Amino acid sequence: MRDLYKVHPPPGTILPGPSPFSSLGSAISASLGLLSQPYIVYRSCLRPRAGASGRAAGRPESTLVKHGYTNSTFGDGTLVIKCYQGPEAAFRLSTESRYLRRLRGRLPVPRVHQVTETSLTTRFVSGAHGQDLLDEGRAIEVLTECGRLLARIHRLGIVHGDYGPQNLLFDPATFEATAILDWEWAHPGRPIEDLAWCEWIVRSHHPEHVPLLPHFFTAYGDLVPEWPERQAAMVERCHSLIDFCARWEPGGGGEKLWRQRLETTAAWTE
Ligand SMILES: Nc1ncnc2c1ncn2[C@@H]1O[C@H](COP(=O)(O)OP(=O)(O)O)[C@@H](O)[C@H]1O
Ligand SMILES: [Mg+2]
Secondary structure, three states: OOOOEEEOOOOOOOOOOOOOOOHHHHHHOOOHHHHOOOEEEEEOOOOOOOOOOHHHOOOOOEEEEHHHOOOOOOOOOEEEEEEOOOOOHHHHHHHHHHHHHHHEOOEOOOOEEEEOOOEEEEEOOOOEEHHHHHHOOOHHHHHHHHHHHHHHHHHOOOEOOOOOHHHEEEOOOOOOEEEEOOOOOOEOOOHHHHHHHHHHHHHHHOHHHHHHHHHHHHHHOOOOOOHHHHHHHHHHHHHHHHHHHHHHOOOOHHHHHHHHHHHHHHHOOO
8 A cells, every 4th residue: 555644634625735746746656646636535424533532532534645545444434535736727627527427327436525616525436546456466457457448438439538557446356447537637539548548657657567558458449559659649648748737837847757758758669
């Protein structure tokens, strides 16, 4: 499990997080996650915590989840608050809440609990994080499920926009997805956008599993564009993220990071 930070804010409090472009953030963030504030996961009901006494008794136990890597020890009734920052934050919030509502019952997505002007609260879904499973020797299962699910998303005419193991939770026994998260970049679009981005995540953050990418493409089943087209889509995405970061903080750390990533991506050979 990744780092967890215990905090005790009243539910709904927006916490000041570490700089989204800190070196720690860049190192552990998979892709677009580094652009967001950390999360607050809290219990919706004020049950006394086991072993708590005095002032701590009855206080909601809240956990700030840095880059969302969280821990499945929370019980029922736990909620996750996502706060949006940066350019077009309100637009991304409305996109995510709209897609979550629209996809409920059609794909495994968390239930929307509450929407405010700056945040979206969803029901906590338990499951093992895709990137943890990749690190734990379950790459074939994860990549196969990634491909299978992506075909289902695309059959609805939807592009997820930040698709990959970094945004999927899995049943640790069956490796079926329990949740597809992070719909803030969803839009009607071309399937290659998601195919290339999931591949980019694996190539950038899990290079040891690149030889297993055929499991992803085979499970997807439909026509997969050739490498030059996929690489061009990755390069295009890096460019749009450079633009996004430049709108947020011109010349800042995010822009530099994505320029480096663009250079690396453009230099890859199949
Ligand atoms: N409803 C949820 N249930 C369980 N975990 C969640 C939920 N929503 C988010 N998370 C955790 O928080 C992380 C970040 O959430 P995500 O929506 O992907 O935001 P970001 O834009 O920061 O990547 C996820 O990878 C997951 O670990
Ligand atoms: Mg994410």
